[in-house]
Amino acid sequence: GESVGLHLPTLSVQEGDNSIINCAYSNSASDYFIWYKQESGKGPQFIIDIRSNMDKRQGQRVTVLLNKTVKHLSLQIAATQPGDSAVYFCAVLGGNQFYFGTGTSLTVIP
Amino acid sequence: GAVVSQHPSWVICKSGTSVKIECRSLDFQATTMFWYRQFPKQSLMLMATSNEGSKATYEQGVEKDKFLINHASLTLSTLTVTSAHPEDSSFYICSASDNNSPLHFGNGTRLTVT
Numbered sequence: 025g026e027s028v029g030l031h032l033p034t035l036s037v038q039e040g041d042n043s044i045i046n047c048a049y050s051n052s053a054s055d056y057f058i059w060y061k062q063e064s065g066k067g068p069q070f071i072i073d074i075r076s077n078m079d080k081r082q083g084q085r086v087t088v089l090l091n092k093t094v095k096h097l098s099l100q101i102a103a104t105q106p107g108d109s110a111v112y113f114c115a116v117l118g119g120n121q122f123y124f125g126t127g128t129s130l131t132v133i134p
Numbered sequence: 135g136a137v138v139s140q141h142p143s144w145v146i147c148k149s150g151t152s153v154k155i156e157c158r159s160l161d162f163q164a165t166t167m168f169w170y171r172q173f174p175k176q177s178l179m180l181m182a183t184s185n186e187g188s189k190a191t192y193e194q195g196v197e198k199d200k201f202l203i204n205h206a207s208l209t210l211s212t213l214t215v216t217s218a219h220p221e222d223s224s225f226y227i228c229s230a231s232d233n234n235s236p237l238h239f240g241n242g243t244r245l246t247v248t
Contacts, residue, residue, distance in 0.1 A: 067239035
């Protein structure tokens with residue numbers, strides 16, 4: 025199986041600063057990872073993914089870093105904006121099933 | 135990107151009635167669809183996995199006779215909450231995958247049973 029944990033349940037950042045959200049997983053055989061953003065009352069929205077053959081992947085204002093040695097995953101959001109306020113959680117593919125972290129609630133202070 | 139449509143977005147029903155929630159993949163064929171339940175400030179709890187044309191696989195503790203899942207085509211899965219009770223009130227979310235792409239989620243259905 026797999027267990028997934030997020031390091032901080034809440035995170036507050038100033039608008040314009042960078043945000044870093046972390047996730048830890050337990051199964052070293054897990055090979056596919058996804059970050060989702062969930063706004064209140066909505067379903068999760070895909071942000072970025074990464075496979076285990078990569079350490080880093082960049083999107084628009086977002087970067088995902090994967091450290092397989094310590095089984096750690098992070099999401100970096102550059103120049104955080106008020107519209108980035110949401111709950112972020114990672115999903116880890118273990119076997120045929122995705123396992124989800126409990127989420128970090130990001131609040132952007134204007 | 136891939137779009138998953140879930141309907142209705144919210145529903146209020148009386149105790150004892152049944153409610154059907156639809157999940158459609160709009161621009162891809164979903165070989166597998168997943169149904170989740172989410173409580174406030176908690177993560178997604180997988181209820182069942184459905185594959186097109188076969189019976190759904192339910193997670194431990196989920197009553198298959200209460201939460202009926204039908205995956206009749208590669209673009210549609212339905213979840214029917216039968217004989218709903220107030221404790222069934224929750225946020226239900228579906229997701230879909232074609233095995234070559236990440237999971238894409240519907241926008242969820244807020245079910246309130248009075």
